[in-house]
Amino acid sequence: xxTSMPTACVQCNATKLTRKEEKWGYTLYECAACKLQFxxxxxxxxxxxxxxxxxxxxxxxxxQTKSLYHSQILFLKKPxxxxxxxxxxxxxxxxxxxxxxxxxxRVTGTDFEKDxxxxxxxxxxxxxxxxxxxxxxxxxxxxxxFDIITMFEVLEHVDGYxxxxxxxxxxxxxxxxxxxxxxxxxxxxxxAHEGPPIHLTRWSREAIEIFLNGYGFKVVSIKRLxxxxxxxxxxxxxxxxxxxxxxxxxRVEKLIQKEPVAIxxxxxxxxxxxxxxxxxxxxxxxxxxxxxPATILYVYIWATGGRNYTTLYxxxxxx
Numbered sequence: 001x002x003t004s005m006p007t008a009c010v011q012c013n014a015t016k017l018t019r020k021e022e023k024w025g026y027t028l029y030e031c032a033a034c035k036l037q038f039x040x041x042x043x044x045x046x047x048x049x050x051x052x053x054x055x056x057x058x059x060x061x062x063x064q065t066k067s068l069y070h071s072q073i074l075f076l077k078k079p080x081x082x083x084x085x086x087x088x089x090x091x092x093x094x095x096x097x098x099x100x101x102x103x104x105x106r107v108t109g110t111d112f113e114k115d116x117x118x119x120x121x122x123x124x125x126x127x128x129x130x131x132x133x134x135x136x137x138x139x140x141x142x143x144x145x146f147d148i149i150t151m152f153e154v155l156e157h158v159d160g161y162x163x164x165x166x167x168x169x170x171x172x173x174x175x176x177x178x179x180x181x182x183x184x185x186x187x188x189x190x191x192a193h194e195g196p197p198i199h200l201t202r203w204s205r206e207a208i209e210i211f212l213n214g215y216g217f218k219v220v221s222i223k224r225l226x227x228x229x230x231x232x233x234x235x236x237x238x239x240x241x242x243x244x245x246x247x248x249x250x251r252v253e254k255l256i257q258k259e260p261v262a263i264x265x266x267x268x269x270x271x272x273x274x275x276x277x278x279x280x281x282x283x284x285x286x287x288x289x290x291x292x293p294a295t296i297l298y299v300y301i302w303a304t305g306g307r308n309y310t311t312l313y314x315x316x317x318x319x
Contacts, residue, residue: 009034010042011161011211026196034210037184037202044159045197069152070225071180071313072096080104087146087170089134090154094120101126108146110137134158138166145172151179153311156199164215168318176317177217181208183224187307190227190235208314217316224309229291232298236290 006029008015014033021028026039068076076099083106088097091109093116101107109129111117117131130137149167167177182194184202194202203211209219301307 006038006040006042009036010038010159011036012214023195028202034214035204035207036211037207039196039200042159042200043197044157044200066093066095068096068099069180069311070228071152071178071311072099074223074225074313075150075178076100076103084148085146085172087144087149089137089149089151089167090157091120091129092116094124094126094129096150096152097126097129098124105148108144110134133163135163135166138163138170144170145175146170147172147175149175149177151177153180153182155179155181156194156201156203159200161215168216171318176220176315177212178313178315179208179212180225180311180313183310183312185307186227186310187301189239190232190307190310192238193235203312205312208312212314212316216319218319220315220317223313224306225311225313226302226308227298227310229294229298233286233290233294236294237286240290 005027006017009017009029009031012031012034014031016032017029018032019027020030020037023039026041028037028039030037076096080103082104084104086097086100086105086107088100088107088109091097091111092113094109097107097109097120107126107128109120109126110132111120111129112131112133114131117129120126120129130140132140149171171177181201181203182191182199184191184194184204191202205222209222212219298308
């Protein structure tokens with residue numbers, strides 16, 4: 001059971017911690033030794049919380065509508081040797097693995113959300129995928145080895161690192177690990193969506209390098225990736241909610257979010273023609289209202305110190 005305040009860092013067990021801020025009943029601490037920032041209580045809410053969340057439920061029911069991350073697009077641009085074995089940890093619905101399979105990778109994935117795995121199997125026709133948490137996957141398949149292991153936008157979600165030594169052991173000779181995390185050194189309002197209990201840690205270049213070194217990895221590269229303009233536009237919608245929204249379109253958005261939560265009939269939902277129209281109207285609203293102000297803000301935060309870089313994309317190899 002976690003106490004009202006931490007006695008040591010959740011990653012390195014150092015005891016010198018600095019309180020940074022409070023949010024939604026959680027407190028953010030920074031470790032003086034490893035530079036990791038973590039929210040306390042340090043506890044992931046579990047797969048049920050994700051499956052009932054509007055954001056993740058919509059992703060699971062309509063996986064074909066979701067875009068790849070910028071980091072995943074960059075990864076897929078690399079040339080690939082035939083039958084390169086790729087493992088994606090926290091794979092979600094498998095959209096990335098589906099694209100990687102088309103590219104020529106031999107793909108495997110795991111995620112603790114059962115609905116996401118059902119979507120991967122039914123929509124993207126992936127068969128080597130498992131509804132297991134990270135440590136359980138490695139324990140179930142201790143003999144399996146991979147050329148590349150990826151972990152896109154997952155590390156900030158986990159509430160423990162006992163699975164991490166398995167990653168190094170599961171890499172073939174010459175293999176590498178690719179991981180992305182939110183960059184806490186971006187423009188601070190962009191971190192408003194990066195909070196507990198879904199996101200439990202905040203990372204800097206120094207923090208992620210110390211972390212990986214501690215688990216026997218040598219960092220090969222750290223790239224800062226900018227926030228996509230389309231995502232910044234969607235943030236404007238949240239920042240101005242109730243001010244620039246039209247009542248009709250607000251009702252449209254509520255209709256889109258009112259998808260059935262029923263897990264009794266697993267699998268993605270077919271998008272009706274009406275829902276497609278409503279979804280399109282919602283996007284039209286976003287782009288008409290917010291493209292110009294979002295572009296101005298984007299240029300400003302880029303010109304004032306490169307604070308538009310919201311993601312750290314790291315590649316590392318075993319030492």
